[in-house]
Amino acid sequence: MKTRFFALVLALAMLLSCTALADAPGIQPLTDAEGASVSMLAMNSWYSTVDLSDAVLLNEIQKRANVKIEWNLIDPTIYADTVSPMLASGQDLPDIIQLPDTDSNMTYLSTGMFVKLDEYLDKMPNYSYFLEKNPDIKAALTAPDGHIYYVPQTAVASTYQPVLMYNMPWIEKLGIEPPKTLDDFVAMLRRFRDEDMNGNGDATDEIPMSVQASFLPYMFGPAFGLDLVSGFYADEEGVVHYAAYESEKYKAYLTFLHDLYEEGLLEVEFTSLNRDQTTERFAKDLTGVTYDFSWQMSNLYSAQYPSYQADPSKGVVVGVPPLSGEYEVVYICRNAVSGIFGVNVKAKDVDLAVKFLDAAMSEEAQDLYVWGMQDLTYIINEAGEREYLPKCTEDAIWYQGLGINAPNMPSQQSAEATAVLLADWHVQAIADNEAPYARPPFPAVYSTTDEVSVISMYLTDLTTYVDERCVAFICGYASIEDEFDSYIETLKGMQVEELIKVKQAQWDRYAEAMK
């Protein structure tokens, strides 16, 4: 009786695990053939000294799948410029291709060079499972013709985004609360500029704020009611606007930045400032404010301070809530899909390529991208939890070289996996000061053919013009008083209203799909 019951339980358990397997079987050997291979064009590591063509974790996936990948890995900083001409020629392309962008204009999709993956979903159990679990991503990837062409790489979208960071010891020294409004913020910058904040006896060497030009729209746009990051945005009534064409608000934004520039609060060099310079300034304790991806606050900026190295339980450069002006405070985030992979219709074995992408999407593979392998990157501690080995944080080159968070695979970042790597105060700052204010950007929607022709005809010139006028107005090469009206007129002449119409139609489609 007892054995029978046991057998029943066992059978039941096996049945259960079988159904679980049917959902997402992980990485299975994809072929019996010896030496089967798939060629793949993808990005190399963002670390310039790391080459991923022989990465341990990626080799492990190939071993488990019994497929050899012939890599063609290209430096990520030149990826788009290198790969788009290759795709334009359409010749000698590998089996699996990481696209240079998310193809929202359907430039590649409309050429018919990529396999319709939805027709292969029976061979892609892991990917089917993923799509079922993430209906929003499925919606974003479904082209207007109803097909799915790509496998996504996703990034954390609503947390771990660019945030405002203050040099906390300076703020404590001033004896103030961290500013939450533009007025308080400017008052604080003035004191940073005029007082000897770092206490080295020289009151002139402080640079109040070190923000790269690309982050200024994130930092100040929302306070003026503008989403300059997406450019186009929809208001509560669902009406689409172009931020740099909103006369009153945008003018106020430019005037504010121009005043900062004139006062020396926004440095003369802001257009060419880069992350290395900012880091150097923190290392010398010269600057009080920055705006950057939240990741940098503990691992890069705070780490420059000896006091932090001695006691890492409390951050030095810490993220704070966004600045409010007349409008609600928000942090503008990004869309989850950060990259896409497609299978070449001319692949030598389409089935095998599709199956490999599926294996690379599996949770088993995701686990490898995040955690690596036991005893290599982590151990199981007494509490039965995984714990990264110290080498992972000590030797970044080695760690990245294993293929962690592989940029050349359809890896899915998760907030949980990111949090594990960060100091507690950092995770707390994100939870308190960023997550509650996060707002999604303009959604990524596929454009129709007619929309593509309008976008490709007008958008590049428009953004070029907006970018250069923005700098000219802030630096005072052009006077906001005299030339702003002619700027708005020029935008009109550049068919900005046609573009707004297109984006309105896209927004309406998106809103419809979300219902």
Add this chain to the structure above:
Amino acid sequence: MAQLRTKQAATGPKKTLGQLISRDKYLLLMFLPVFIYYVVFCYLPMAGLTMAFQNFKMGSGFVGVFTGEWVGLKWFNQFFSSVFAWRLIRNTFLLSFYSLIFGFPIPIIFAICITQLRNKRIAKTAQVITYLPYFISTVVVVGMMTNFLSPSNGIINQLIKSCGGKAINFMSNPKWFRRLYVISGSWQSFGFNAIIFVAAIMGIDPALYEAMKVDGASRWQQIIHLIIPMIADTVILLLIMTLGNLLNVGFEKVYLMYSPAVYETGDVIATYVYRQGIENKNFSYSAAVGLFYSAVGFVFVMGSNALSRKVTGSSLW
């Protein structure tokens, strides 16, 4: 070719093509790589110019330039109705024009100065020092400029500040773009370009100097009445050849130096074509703009060659 022809005329009876080839086989063999280079990289890609009149589709490759959908002058119309068209043409032209106006006389003046130095060792040293920058890569030159001109810790701005001035953000101020481009360009090339003039001056018969000295001509008079007339032919020939390349602004240098902040004066046709074509994948549009650019360049080359034939009697073809 001209040499071959005279040689043939001298040797008398007309030879067949086969004989000519077998006679000059080594010369032809040496010429072969050049020939292949021009065919593969200059003539074959011209078939791609059809793209400028088509709606080129991604992925259609070389076949696409024959099978694409024809759209006539659509892309040209788009370019000329764009707010940037005039600015791009103006910037391209002015950058080359200023480079010519300020860059051309300097090597001549320098060559004259060098040859007038009595101490030959100093003359040689000065020449070597001035032509060395020519061999520095553009990337390095622009990197040096960025460093020297940095508003916070660049040496130039340190000097301005220590004299009580206000730091200037040279690299992102549209007013400064052309000056920096022209000055750095002249600095880099004047020593090298002077070599040909130095050679021309050295080639002047010393007897002429002797004669002038006997007549009591001062150094200044020697320069005005002997050296300048003697090198005038070389100067005009070089000037005309430079005119032909007037529109050929160095893409890589502009690309390295510019940013959206200085597009106003810095954006040239070549960089615009790059941004539109490679970065934004509007291949047909950028091919049309590029074709227009080449057509204007072609007119300049032909025009200056004709001018040269008329003025100096010598021309490239």
